[in-house]
Each structure stands twice: as C-alpha cells, then as structure tokens.
Amino acid sequence: MADQPLFERVALIGIGLIGSSLARVLKRDGLAGRIAIADASAEARAAAVRLGLGDSVTQSVAEAVTGADLVMVCTPMGAFAAVGEAMAPALARGAIVSDVGSVKQAAIRDLGPSIPEGVHFVPGHPIAGTEHSGPEAGFAELFQGRWCVLTPPAGTDRRAVEKMIALWSAAGSMTEEMDANHHDQVLAITSHLPHLIAFTIVGTATDLESHLQQEVIKFSASGFRDFTRIAASDPVMWRDIFLNNREALLESCARLSEDLAQLQRAIRWGEGDKIENLIRRTREIRRKLIDAKQA
C-alpha cells in the first residue's frame, strides 16, 4: 500500500519561478495527491500545461482552491488582497493557507482578513530565487540548502505549522519561525536594500552619455556586472516588495545614505584612515559569513 501523500490537493496560486519550482518538488516527491494551478496570465497557464506542472490549470482562483487542503499563494504581493477575496468563499474547513511573499506583515495584512474561521494561516518566505522569472525558470532544486522563514501568527494550530515544515524540509530547506515584523526588518537589510541599490546603480549607469555607456558594458567585469545580475530581477515582484516593506526599507535606506555621505566626505577630504577602517570592518562580516557557511 502506497504512503499517503502529505497533502491531498494542493492549489498553487501563481505559477512563476517559485510556484513552478514548488510544483516540481511536489511531483518529484509525491507530496500531493493532486496539484491545481491558477494563474491570471494566459501565457503562464499555457506554459504550465506544456510543462505538465499540475493536474488542472485554470484562471479561476476559487476553482483551484475548491477542495484543497493546502493553498500556496505564489503571486506578486500586489495581488494578495485580490487573491484572498477570490479564494475566501471556496476555502475548505481545516485547509492550510500559506504564501511565499517576501514581506510577511503585508502578507498577513492582505491575506489575513480573507481567512475564514477553521482555516489555518501559516505565512512563509522561502529565501531562494534567481534573477529569472516565469514557469520555465523553475526547478525542483531551487530550495535545496536554503532557509524558509515561517511567520505563523500567535495561536496558529501547531499541526498546520508542522505540515508546512515537513513540506519545506522535503524541498531541502531549513526552516525557522519568526515574528513577521522581525522578518521584515532582517530582509530589508539582507535582500530589499541590496536590490534597491543594485537597481539604482544600474539605473545611474543607463543615464550616462552614450559613449560612456558602451564602455561601461565593455568593462563591466570590474564590479558593475555583479550588480546587473541582481538588477535583472522581476520588476513587478520587486515593485511590490518595495511598496510593501516601505517603513523598514526607508529606515535601512536612511542609514545607508548617512553612511554613504560619511564615506564621500572622507574621500573628499582625503581621510585615508577612515576609509581603510571601513573596508577592514567589512572584511570581518565576510569572514563571519564564511564561518557560518553562508559565503
């Protein structure tokens, strides 16, 4: 007799990089009896059908959600409130609703009000991704060795949380539970600010006089190239992240601007010691990363 799958029916709402990678994990490990996919984009739905990512593919969130014991919301965050409203009437009692959004307070704000009594809400954030997007970009190993942060509100059913831990463990991730507010502060620094800076610096380069711009491309290997890779990420996803983690991000930006002004001043006034001290300090962080096996 075959083992019971972890979930009977999983609804994946949004079949981009993360959703399609999850679909591949679910299939590979037989974690779902059935996979129902909903996506607003006809192109994404066609790709999902072509790639055989699920048992059904539909435009209707309510249809995908009906009968699901796990609903994973994998759309850009700007769509969360609308997805919540669309799925609410169709959610089965005892089901788990989770998501993969990068800002957890906003996920709770936008999806929370649509979760009926008797449905378990376990917000999550797999810290994994590439600069590519769309259903074709997904792969089952995306989550291997990466962290997934879960931010269940106080009082969330433990069995629901444990089932999500089991899912992410099967995907190869380490999981950590955290307060949503704390998550958003940490990610503002580790992810949102670096992306914001990468977009900005690449944007600054695109505004250069055209003769300079050609050479920026030619000599990009000297540092700039690393920023362009980060800056190639999905525009809608990142717009939504920036707008939804506004407070923590602007706070991080303010700190960065102060530090940048201080360094500019040291350069202007030729204060070599100050510059060298800063660079020495940043090396320490790299060493800590290597010690923590995150380098």
Add this chain to the structure above:
Amino acid sequence: MADQPLFERVALIGIGLIGSSLARVLKRDGLAGRIAIADASAEARAAAVRLGLGDSVTQSVAEAVTGADLVMVCTPMGAFAAVGEAMAPALARGAIVSDVGSVKQAAIRDLGPSIPEGVHFVPGHPIAGTEHSGPEAGFAELFQGRWCVLTPPAGTDRRAVEKMIALWSAAGSMTEEMDANHHDQVLAITSHLPHLIAFTIVGTATDLESHLQQEVIKFSASGFRDFTRIAASDPVMWRDIFLNNREALLESCARLSEDLAQLQRAIRWGEGDKIENLIRRTREIRRKLIDAKQA
C-alpha cells in the same frame, strides 16, 4: 636555438595578487630572461621565495630595477610616488616602465616625474582581480579573456606600446588604448562606485544591533552575500583607489545619491509606476551585457 624572450629582465615592484599572477605568466610562457622581484613586506618576499616566483627577491626597488628592460609597478597606488623616486636613478636607457594601477591619471602624476629621458612610460590597467590578495592568491590565468587598458601619453614610442600589447596578449588579455582621463571616468562607474557602495552597505550592516546582525549573516543568501564578496577586497588598495580617483568618483556618487533619493521618494509616496519603470530599464542593461558576452 631558443627564441629570444620578449624581455631580458623584468622587475616586478610589488608581488601581490597582480604582480604574482604576472610572474606566473612570465614563467609559464618564458617571456622574461630573468625576473627580479622587490616588495616592501618581508612576509610577501618570503612567500615569493617559497613559491619560486622570481630569480631574485629584494627589499630594494633600485636593486630590482637595475638592468631591467621592463619595470612593472604592481604596488598599491599610494606607494607609486615613492617607488618612482626609488627607481629613477637605476632605470636603464631604453627600458619600459609600466604599472597596473586602477587610476591612470594618478599613475601618470605619481610615476611620470620620475621617468628619465630615454625611458618609455606605458601606464596600464589589467581589469582583472579577485577578492583575495597577496602572492599566494595569484594565478597565471587571472588575465585570460579580460581587458587590459593602456594609457600611453601622447608621443610615447610605438615599439614600447607594442611590446606591452604583446605581453598582455600572451597573458590572454584583450588590450585597448585610451586617454587616462577617460579611463578614470569609465572605471569610476564600472568599478570604483560599485566597490564603494558594497563597502558602505556591508558597513551599514555591521553597525546593526547584534541580534539583527546574526540574522543578516544567516539570511545573507537573499542578496547581501553578493555585496560581501565585493566588499572583501584589499583595504589599502581600495583606499588608494578612492583617494586617487576622487573627482570622478565623487561625481558618480553624486549622481547615484540623486537617483537613490528619487527612488526613496517614489517608495515613500507609493509611486509604483516609477519604481517598475526603473527596474525595467535596468533589465535592458543586463541584456546588453549578455549581447556583448560580458554577462
């Protein structure tokens, strides 16, 4: 009868990442009859001896330079003026002096006055490197497929320039001749500004409250990690680059600060269209890099 080597005696002043990588190229391809190494650091000299990077290793710049038909200055830029003074009396007529400094106007300012009549000065900048430093970090393939920019002042002997092109071609590099001022503007954007920003953002993170800092390390894979790699570069080398390309760097910084302020404002006021447009523009640059085979 064996071919004549490209140079009879090469003096490498400074045996760090670049100098030691050059030594390995010279040896591998038999480009130098003799390699004379000078370095101010006893530790670096000991490593050069242990690794067998040259035929002689000394603390004295004048001693290494004596009888050399090529002198390559590979120290941090802050040492250029002193190196110039030390080598001037020992330079042989007809010798070539070159360097690998990242700011060409400063190289010309600091080395130029020490070049006697009858000695050829061909400043150069191999756009290659890693975040590691020191003689052990070097390897012969470092320059393979990378650009080397030469900025010979007007009127420089063509045969001297051609010999430098031959050397860098043997190392596997493509070469380009350019005005020193133009080089410094291009590198300010492609290299110096990205490094300055990486140091700043990693510095901002090191100032965080300690409970946040641990989690920044743990979740660094979300973007921050890429910056720490850039920010692990050599402190003295980068201090000297920042101080020596001050004008072009502060100009780039000013443009970046304006663009950053504009993006912060768009986030604060929830202007999604502006944010999305910026991110879409940055994707274009990445595409151009891929087209130019620099991605």
